[in-house]
Amino acid sequence: MRSTKAVIDLAALRHNLQTVKQIAQDSKVMAVVKANAYGHGLVEVAKALDETDMFAVATLEEALSLRKADINQDILLLEGFFTFEEIPIIQKYRLQLVLHHKNQVETLLRYQQSPEINESIKVWLKCDSGMYRLGFALGEVQTVQQTLNALNIIEKPIKLMSHFASADSDQEFSQEQIEKFIAATQGLAGQRSMANSAGILAHKKAHWDWVRPGLLIYGASPIPCSTGSDYDLRPVMSLESQLMAVKPIGKGESVGYGRNWFAETDTNIGLVAIGYGDGYPRHAKNGTPVWINGREVPLVGRVSMDMLAVDLGSAVKDKVGDRVVLWGKELPMEKVAPYADTIPYTLCCGVTRRVKFEYINDQTSNTNS
Ligand SMILES: Cc1ncc(COP(=O)(O)O)c(C=O)c1O
Structure with missing residues (x-):
């Protein structure tokens, strides 16, 4: 599922x-x-x-x-x-x-x-x-x-x-x-x-x-160039999905609708199961950070309704099913928002009803940072 x-x-x-x-x-x-x-x-x-x-x-x-x-x-x-x-x-x-x-x-x-x-x-x-x-x-x-x-x-x-x-x-x-x-x-x-x-x-x-x-x-944080952690605040929403496909792409090939990104070298593309139908901003630019397996990778190509693509790099270890964070604890909304010419408010308000909501009480987040 x-x-x-x-x-x-x-x-x-x-x-x-x-x-x-x-x-x-x-x-x-x-x-x-x-x-x-x-x-x-x-x-x-x-x-x-x-x-x-x-x-x-x-x-x-x-x-x-x-x-x-x-x-x-x-x-x-x-x-x-x-x-x-x-x-x-x-x-x-x-x-x-x-x-x-x-x-x-x-x-x-x-x-x-x-x-x-x-x-x-x-x-x-x-x-x-x-x-x-x-x-x-x-x-x-x-x-x-x-x-x-x-x-x-x-x-x-x-x-x-x-x-x-x-x-x-x-x-x-x-x-x-x-x-x-x-x-x-x-x-x-x-x-x-x-x-x-x-x-x-x-x-x-x-x-x-x-x-x-x-x-x-x-x-x-509403203050430009800062994040909540600068004020001892902790992200409440983590928007997550998973890799649904990983595939090689040759230098010069393009990704997605409108062909607005071309691979500069041979690399690997990861397809993530989230798109503007879930509230991820369609106008997020090439290079918007996406978190996967402990690092940030760039969004590439146009965001579609149900999926988006990231450049995983040439030496890829990521697998189908790996967890991907669009924003949340690992990647503050404040960092993502400018890439979509917006503010954190619209990102969290925009998540659509198709997305499942899971409520947790992560006490570790209260004691560890
Ligand atoms: C009258 C009023 N007060 C307070 C707030 C809270 O604003 P913020 O989310 O920036 O704290 C709002 C939100 O727009 C508002 O309209």
């Missing part, structure tokens, strides 16, 4: 949560598990993260999946609600809300007029400090806060949040965002949150009451 699989190490996941807690010692942790926990499996990941203070998701469906799986921690909906009808569901399942737009405030005002409402809702007022994605303009924050303060349905004090645009690479702009957030929320009561993974690593000053790590929890 085809052995392509994603091995998810829950011990590494828990270790990474502890590492984040060490880095942001004075803050609570809101683990971001949206998009199926960045492709790692929402419920399995949330169950393993029983020591997180809270979860954050993007959609109501994600939050309800967590509640259905008996996850009892607080859950924040990072985009808030989309329709009036979602509000009673949010109350019923004790979800917290990001409020980022005046339409949402108006909907809450309307909702408050229903006679049967008694449960209060915890909200986070989102301030746009320069990302120009979600959030109220800085000049509106105090007025919106006053409007919300007048609503009985909302628990006080209202929490305050913002989001970094480029905490991984632009220190100056990030500093400006921090200062703008401080100024816009001056004098307001309420806990604050701003730091995503890059903010946690690069902007200690912005840790405040809550940090919101996503990528760090999964063991990867």
Whole structure:
């Protein structure tokens, strides 16, 4: 049987949560598990993260999946609600809300007029400090806060949040965002949150009451030219397959669709049972590292739907059935991503449903490194 699989190490996941807690010692942790926990499996990941203070998701469906799986921690909906009808569901399942737009405030005002409402809702007022994605303009924050303060349905004090645009690479702009957030929320009561993974690593000053790590929890670094191990993080996902064929190829012969790689010498090609149908990026370039039998070998030729090829070299010892790692403990995602002109986030999120998921608790990964 085809052995392509994603091995998810829950011990590494828990270790990474502890590492984040060490880095942001004075803050609570809101683990971001949206998009199926960045492709790692929402419920399995949330169950393993029983020591997180809270979860954050993007959609109501994600939050309800967590509640259905008996996850009892607080859950924040990072985009808030989309329709009036979602509000009673949010109350019923004790979800917290990001409020980022005046339409949402108006909907809450309307909702408050229903006679049967008694449960209060915890909200986070989102301030746009320069990302120009979600959030109220800085000049509106105090007025919106006053409007919300007048609503009985909302628990006080209202929490305050913002989001970094480029905490991984632009220190100056990030500093400006921090200062703008401080100024816009001056004098307001309420806990604050701003730091995503890059903010946690690069902007200690912005840790405040809550940090919101996503990528760090999964063991990867968002900072260019670094890997998770630089911060005592351990890769959680290993995407693995096996060699399905090994064969010689003569100098001048080409490999794969489109013939975009030619052998410069006589060598051996290994065919690996994984392709873009499994979520391996089709646009990964010739030379993308692939791990096999303790070394990295280069991807050659175009990635197909079900397989890809690597150059095993002329003195080949590798055999059909040998284990191949596309990314994971032996080969960090951060190292693979640039070869596909992407970031680690899209690699783990992109693994498709055809791939089998195996959950392990590799305690050795917790003690050996
Ligand atoms: C509002 C918000 N906070 C936190 C995160 C976590 O980001 P990261 O995975 O970079 O830590 C995200 C993810 O995109 C987000 O949208």
